[in-house]
Amino acid sequence: MVTEEKLAGWTGPSSATEQEKQERTERMIREAIDEHDGFDGYRSDFSIYAKGSYANNTNVKSDSDVDIVVECSDALYWEEHDPAKSGRPSGSTPYTGPWTPEKLREEIAAALEKKFPGSVTAGSTAFEVDASSARVNADVVPSFAYKLYFSDGTYRQGTKVFKKDGTSIVNYPKLQLELGKAKNVRTNGLYKKTVRILKRLENELVSKGLTEEIPSYLLECLVYNCREEYFSLSTWRATMQGCLADIYNYTMRAEPDSDRWLEANGAKYLFHHAQKWTRAQVHKFAGDAWDYMGFE
Known part of the structure; x- marks a missing residue:
């Protein structure tokens, strides 16, 4: 039987040392993107933020990895909740900028490799940055802005993530x-x-x-x-x-x-x-x- 005392001890977040490593990992990934010249001229179109257990403060020591989103808002992907009753604003034009899913993955990979040489693995969806004595493991997720439009004109905002095989998924990290x-x-x-x-x-x-x-x-x-x-x-x-x-x-x-x-x-x-x-x-x-x- 698990005692009340043990459960009470399980309520706390990861240790101060672990949190310091998590924060350092997030900071270093931000620096990697900010320092990479492949994003020159487009930095205002990108936001970098944590998601998952670390961002939500529900992680524990064995769940101390950091998930970081690199979101490009220069290109907006969208869908209609009910295609028969469109709620999307009219007048939008197709995106003609440089940021394709392949281009985004390429530049993020280059930025991470420069910052963390030999410690980056390209997964099917995210880039994995290995831990060191000073940081924890991290997943860096290339993402695009996404909106799901409802028939009344409102929308649900999330991210569109493209995998290496061309398929995609929609996530809602900020809603979580x-x-x-x-x-x-x-x-x-x-x-x-x-x-x-x-x-x-x-x-x-x-x-x-x-x-x-x-x-x-x-x-x-x-x-x-x-x-x-x-x-x-x-x-x-x-x-x-x-x-x-x-x-x-x-x-x-x-x-x-x-x-x-x-x-x-x-x-x-x-x-x-x-x-x-x-x-x-x-x-x-x-x-x-x-x-x-x-x-x-």
Whole structure:
């Protein structure tokens, strides 16, 4: 059984030393982009910012990698939520500037190689920068500005990320940050603490061979969907019992037609055929965690 004292100890963020390394890593990646002459004349069209667990302050020591977005707004990609009822402003013209997905990857690769010689690997989506004694591992994600237009003229803003094979995905990192902060405020700071507990619980289970590894982002999304009444309970064990019961029961049945769980960005369904995880995988993890916690 995992004690209340141990759970309380799991609520904190990564250590001050680890946070210092994370901040240094982010700063060095910003410097790499800023110093690269391939971006001369276009620097105002780029924004560089952290995303994921590090940006959302839900990371733990074994989840201390830094994800950095390099977003080009010179080119805007867009889609219609309902093509039959366009809400996109008229008068837009096709993009004719230099920033193709291939060009963006090429310049980011050159900038990182110059700053971190021999430490950069080009993945299918992001560039991986290896850790050193002074920094943590980092993923640098080449991205473009993206908008999903609704029929009433409003839009949802995210990023468009092109993979090396030409396929693309849409992410909403700033929405995740915004919604995570709001949920943390509503729960008096207990939402993010609960996320850290679940991540550390998963780490312990995996290290003991008691469950399969679950992506850190998925764990955050699962807690995001748990009922907020659990975050006001008097003990961390009670909070975890409620959250694990929610996760277990939701994944025990078929995906409902309505009231489906969303990713922590509030923009995508958490479970669908294209996800890297399945309901069965999450259901088993919730059961394994329940048993390890010693709940009846």
